[in-house]
Amino acid sequence: MFRNNYDNDSVTFSPQGRIFQVEYALEAIKQGSVAVGLVSKTHAVLVALKRNAEELGSYQKKIIGIDTHLGVALAGLAPDARVLSNFMRQQSMSSRLLYNRPVPISRVVNAIADKAQVNTQHYGRRPYGVGLLVAGVDETGPHLWEFQPSGMVLEYKGAAIGARSQSARTYLERAFEEFVDSSREELVLHGLKALRDSLAQDKELTTANTTVSVVGIGENFKLYDGDEVGEWLEKLGNVQSSRGGRTGEEAAESMDTSE
Amino acid sequence: MPSSTSIGTGYDLSNSVFSPDGRNFQVEYATKAVENGGTAIGIRCKDGVVLAVEKLIGSKLLVPGSNKRIASVDNHIGIACSGLVPDARHFTSRARSEASNWRKLYRSPIPISSMADAMGGYAQAYTLYSSVRPFGVTAIIGGMDEAGGPGLWMVEPSGVGWGYFGAATGRGRQAAKAELEKLPLPNITVEEAVKQAARIIYFAHDDNSKDKDFELEMTWVRLEKGSAEELEEGGATKGWGKHEEVPKELVAEAERLAKESMEGGGDEEMEE
Amino acid sequence: MNHFPEAWGRPRNDVYGAYDASHLQSSMPNQHTQSPIVTGTSVVALKFNGGVVIAADNLASYGSLARFTDIERLKQVGTHTVVGAGGDISDMQYLHEKLLDPLIIKEEYQNDGHHLRASHIYRYLSRVLYQRRCKFNPLWNTLLVAGWDEGKSFLASADLLGTTFAAPALATGFGAHLAVPLLRRVCPDEAAVENITREQAIAAVEECMKVLFYRDARSLNKYSLAIITGEGVESVGEGAAKEKVTIEWKKDVELQNQSWKFAEGIRGYGAQVV
Numbered sequence: 186m187f188r189n190n191y192d193n194d195s196v197t198f199s200p201q202g203r204i205f206q207v208e209y210a211l212e213a214i215k216q217g218s219v220a221v222g223l224v225s226k227t228h229a230v231l232v233a234l235k236r237n238a239e240e241l242g243s244y245q246k247k248i249i250g251i252d253t254h255l256g257v258a259l260a261g262l263a264p265d266a267r268v269l270s271n272f273m274r275q276q277s278m279s280s281r282l283l284y285n286r287p288v289p290i291s292r293v294v295n296a297i298a299d300k301a302q303v304n305t306q307h308y309g310r311r312p313y314g315v316g317l318l319v320a321g322v323d324e325t326g327p328h329l330w331e332f333q334p335s336g337m338v339l340e341y342k343g344a345a346i347g348a349r350s351q352s353a354r355t356y357l358e359r360a361f362e363e364f365v366d367s368s369r370e371e372l373v374l375h376g377l378k379a380l381r382d383s384l385a386q387d388k389e390l391t392t393a394n395t396t397v398s399v400v401g402i403g404e405n406f407k408l409y410d411g412d413e414v415g416e417w418l419e420k421l422g423n424v425q426s427s428r429g430g431r432t433g434e435e436a437a438e439s440m441d442t443s444e
Numbered sequence: 445m446p447s448s449t450s451i452g453t454g455y456d457l458s459n460s461v462f463s464p465d466g467r468n469f470q471v472e473y474a475t476k477a478v479e480n481g482g483t484a485i486g487i488r489c490k491d492g493v494v495l496a497v498e499k500l501i502g503s504k505l506l507v508p509g510s511n512k513r514i515a516s517v518d519n520h521i522g523i524a525c526s527g528l529v530p531d532a533r534h535f536t537s538r539a540r541s542e543a544s545n546w547r548k549l550y551r552s553p554i555p556i557s558s559m560a561d562a563m564g565g566y567a568q569a570y571t572l573y574s575s576v577r578p579f580g581v582t583a584i585i586g587g588m589d590e591a592g593g594p595g596l597w598m599v600e601p602s603g604v605g606w607g608y609f610g611a612a613t614g615r616g617r618q619a620a621k622a623e624l625e626k627l628p629l630p631n632i633t634v635e636e637a638v639k640q641a642a643r644i645i646y647f648a649h650d651d652n653s654k655d656k657d658f659e660l661e662m663t664w665v666r667l668e669k670g671s672a673e674e675l676e677e678g679g680a681t682k683g684w685g686k687h688e689e690v691p692k693e694l695v696a697e698a699e700r701l702a703k704e705s706m707e708g709g710g711d712e713e714m715e716e
Numbered sequence: 717m718n719h720f721p722e723a724w725g726r727p728r729n730d731v732y733g734a735y736d737a738s739h740l741q742s743s744m745p746n747q748h749t750q751s752p753i754v755t756g757t758s759v760v761a762l763k764f765n766g767g768v769v770i771a772a773d774n775l776a777s778y779g780s781l782a783r784f785t786d787i788e789r790l791k792q793v794g795t796h797t798v799v800g801a802g803g804d805i806s807d808m809q810y811l812h813e814k815l816l817d818p819l820i821i822k823e824e825y826q827n828d829g830h831h832l833r834a835s836h837i838y839r840y841l842s843r844v845l846y847q848r849r850c851k852f853n854p855l856w857n858t859l860l861v862a863g864w865d866e867g868k869s870f871l872a873s874a875d876l877l878g879t880t881f882a883a884p885a886l887a888t889g890f891g892a893h894l895a896v897p898l899l900r901r902v903c904p905d906e907a908a909v910e911n912i913t914r915e916q917a918i919a920a921v922e923e924c925m926k927v928l929f930y931r932d933a934r935s936l937n938k939y940s941l942a943i944i945t946g947e948g949v950e951s952v953g954e955g956a957a958k959e960k961v962t963i964e965w966k967k968d969v970e971l972q973n974q975s976w977k978f979a980e981g982i983r984g985y986g987a988q989v990v
Contacts, residue, residue, distance in 0.1 A: 190457055191457070195577075196459060196574070196575065196576055196577040197457060197458070197459070197470065197577065198470055198473035198474050198476070198477065198577060198578075198580070199473065200456065200469075200473055200476065201473075201476055201480075202473050202474065202475070202476030202477030202478070202479070202480060202580060203477070204577070204580075282843065283839065283840055283843055284832065284836040284839055284840055285835055285836055285838075285839035286836050286839075289828060289830045291826075291828045292826065292828070292830075295533070298530060298533060299533060299534065299537060301530070302530040302531065302533060302534050303534070305530065306531070306534070306570070306576055306577055306579075307575060307576055308574065308575040308576065309575070323830070324829075324830060324950070325828070325829040325830065335528075335530055336529075336530030336531075336533070336534075337529055337530055338511075339506060339510075339511050340506065340507040340510040340511055341503070341505045341506055341507060342505050342506075342507055343505050344505060354505075357505055358503075358504060358505060361504070361505055512827060515825070515827075516824070516825035516827060517825065518821060518825070519821060519824075519825075540822070540825065543821075544818050544821070544822075547817070547818065547821075548814060548818070551813065689827070
């Protein structure tokens with residue numbers, strides 16, 4: 186049987202110059218449910234699909250507020266995301282304490298990138314098993330960054346991570362030119378449409394499984410969860426993937442908890 | 445490159461281990477990672493240094509002009525990297541510490557050769573232990589200092605570091621080197637080098653990764669505007685330089701010329 | 717025999733008894749700066765409509781000795797800010813060379829469009845000063861931070877205790893007593909700033925430098941002056957408004973039009989009693 190000898194740890198290069206442990210960590214992101222982020226001239230939006238382990242269980246948090254100007258959406262190992270987001274909160278607070286300045290988005294993103302890189306170069310550590318979308322507003326405007334366990338960070342106009350995120354990405358690639366001039370509401374709806382496209386068959390967006398966050402110039406980070414998502418789903422109308430289904434209004438009322 | 449017979453014999457599974465024929469395979473594999481990266485070049489001129497990279501664009505959703513690949517590590521030094529981007533960030537952040545420590549200790553900016561020494565040593569340390577892996581990065585370090593004037597060095601994953609007039613790394617390095625060798629280095633000006641660098645990056649891109657989109661990123665190091673050295677008649681070639689992005693208009697013009705030369709069948713002698 | 721290294725060369729315990737280690741106690745309690753050594757005197761600053769002007773003389777005194785007469789106590793930090801320092805000169809140099817210079821280099825090499833402006837630098841300095849005083853090892857300075865920030869002129873003070881406050885007219889050291897009342901005639905409150913022109917502000921500060929030279933025995937008739945002017949406020953997006961900040965320097969300015977006539981009227985010093 187073929188056995189890959191080069192994938193036991195993150196301090197071994199394969200003959201092709203690859204680090205398999207890091208690549209496997211990237212796979213962990215795809216085990217998580219989908220998260221989508223996008224930016225306009227004035228706003229940055231995150232939307233995500235929450236999952237519950239069993240029907241009577243609660244839904245896993247997908248979006249974490251970091252500061253009043255900044256939040257993250259995660260896909261992959263939630264505990265790793267909590268470690269990283271706590272670190273980001275520390276960075277954010279120390280920026281406010283020491284410089285009286287909300288931390289610039291790129292700086293806090295690069296800080297977690299550097300943290301993650303170390304885990305890919307030293308024995309006895311494992312790479313983080315989570316991907317993040319970081320959305321925020323600073324003095325240079327709204328920004329969206331994607332963070333990967335490899336320590337790679339990239340700034341995007343629109344991005345999607347997690348299971349079936351390719352469908353969402355396809356939507357983003359088709360529509361991204363409209364984002365820049367979108368209003369706050371249009372931007373959220375673009376995000377929800379991308380999210381809807383990544384739904385599995387016979388699944389739909391509900392107030393229970395959908396989560397939305399918005400941050401804008403002069404507007405604090407705001408998380409919409411549970412019933413609050415209802416207004417967005419109503420505006421979206423169709424909440425089912427690629428075939429006509431119930432409207433958002435009906436879905437908002439039904440409190441569907443199906444996985 | 446490792447011959448296929450020695451791969452998988454077990455001597456290539458851990459860093460810091462020699463094979464019976466005296467090679468450290470993990471370092472060679474790290475070099476492989478560099479060879480998959482976008483092309484990076486450096487040109488040493490008579491009045492400064494130019495750095496350029498071919499930044500491959502994986503998605504049209506990326507913000508244009510963002511995600512910079514050439515970093516400043518002090519006022520007067522820039523580093524262009526090829527290879528694993530996160531490793532490059534680690535590497536440059538170490539270079540920034542070296543620069544800052546040097547200033548604290550000696551009250552003056554670090555000379556380029558000393559920076560190359562320090563970073564060569566740092567990269568080499570990552571070949572010594574089985575608990576770490578080498579950097580998957582080759583770094584081109586360019587700058588200008590008071591004693592040596594323009595300086596250009598390239599540090600490889602093994603820790604080896606040489607001084608260059610023209611340096612190239614990444615997947616298009618062969619094509620780029622061939623082009624660099626045709627230039628009368630270091631006897632060209634920074635302005636000329638900007639055009640040549642753009643042309644070489646376009647040429648190397650065409651040669652190696654034609655199917656992919658890329659952005660050209662270029663910086664230079666030259667005497668700071670208004671500095672005593674710059675104001676000297678004719679402009680001295682020594683003094684502390686300033687590392688900054690090449691102005692947008694100059695990059696645009698250089699790219700226009702580069703595209704023209706590609707259409708004209710590539711390989712032309714340098715104009716002017 | 718005890719062959720551990722720490723026992724080498726020591727008298728043998730079995731012969732002389734255990735060594736009384738209390739005699740080895742060489743360390744005293746930690747000692748910190750109790751007073752400044754080489755000092756600078758006042759820094760004077762005043763806001764005006766569209767900017768702020770700041771001045772400090774070029775003297776560094778060693779006690780009452782006018783030891784160095786070419787010391788620059790105003791320094792530009794980044795593109796938007798000038799920091800003026802009174803108090804210990806070596807602490808001021810430490811602040812600049814070991815803290816602020818690296819800070820600005822770090823800020824600039826990020827190349828991400830963010831810059832430290834006056835309020836950021838002011839907060840940073842206040843935190844450093846306060847942290848040091850909490851360690852009972854203060855940096856012996858009083859600082860004025862002048863600059864342009866978010867479309868407004870900025871002026872604030874921080875001292876060795878970490879005390880912070882802001883006002884449209886500020887002075888440190890002797891000037892806190894002598895110059896501030898003079899400046900307040902020109903600028904009683906924040907609202908008055910918009911009616912003060914650049915020329916008026918410079919004239920008021922120059923007048924203060926002169927009065928300080930008359931009365932402050934640790935001052936010098938040569939000083940530096942920086943005028944920070946700004947226009948607009950930076951906003952984001954394409955075609956957005958840009959701010960424009962310029963810092964004009966006047967160095968080695970000699971006091972003009974001195975008149976020591978008032979000195980004749982002074983009574984109560986030296987041999988002359990009445």
